[in-house]
Amino acid sequence: MSGNDLFPLAMMAIILIGVGVYVSQPLIRARSEDIFHDDYSESPMHELLSKKDSVYTEMKDLEFDYSTGKLSEFDYEDLKAKYSGRAAEVLKEIDDLEASASDESKKEDESKKEDQSFCSACGFKLQEGDRFCQSCGAGAP
Ligand SMILES: [Zn+2]
Numbered sequence: 001m002s003g004n005d006l007f008p009l010a011m012m013a014i015i016l017i018g019v020g021v022y023v024s025q026p027l028i029r030a031r032s033e034d035i036f037h038d039d040y041s042e043s044p045m046h047e048l049l050s051k052k053d054s055v056y057t058e059m060k061d062l063e064f065d066y067s068t069g070k071l072s073e074f075d076y077e078d079l080k081a082k083y084s085g086r087a088a089e090v091l092k093e094i095d096d097l098e099a100s101a102s103d104e105s106k107k108e109d110e111s112k113k114e115d116q117s118f119c120s121a122c123g124f125k126l127q128e129g130d131r132f133c134q135s136c137g138a139g140a141p
Pocket of ligand 1: 119120121122123124133134135136137138
């Protein structure tokens with residue numbers, strides 16, 4: 001009977017899956033570290049830069065739609081004006097943020113002088129005498 005022939009095949013499949021998981025583990029780990037790193041660098045600037053990218057992508061799509069005849073010239077001009085307005089807004093926000101970022105680092109220096117501490121786990125500002133972070137519950141330093 002051919003039923004016995006299936007057994008070695010099933011074994012092979014299990015071994016292959018096992019090897020596959022084993023081999024890909026460092027990759028999966030590296031990728032989750034990347035995700036963690038992305039989360040960590042999640043900042044207003046990061047957000048604005050991705051907003052800028054998406055506006056530019058939309059503009060490219062718009063050009064494409066127009067060139068393939070999906071959009072009328074009227075719609076194209078209308079949307080193009082909207083998108084370039086949004087792009088200009090995002091660029092201005094990035095400029096503003098860059099300007100305020102240098103202010104913020106000055107503020108941070110000042111707060112150090114006032115002997116304020118921040119949670120090492122989540123960055124929440126700790127009040128004087130706090131033994132635990134009020135935001136995440138981690139022990140205060
Ligand atoms: Zn905390």
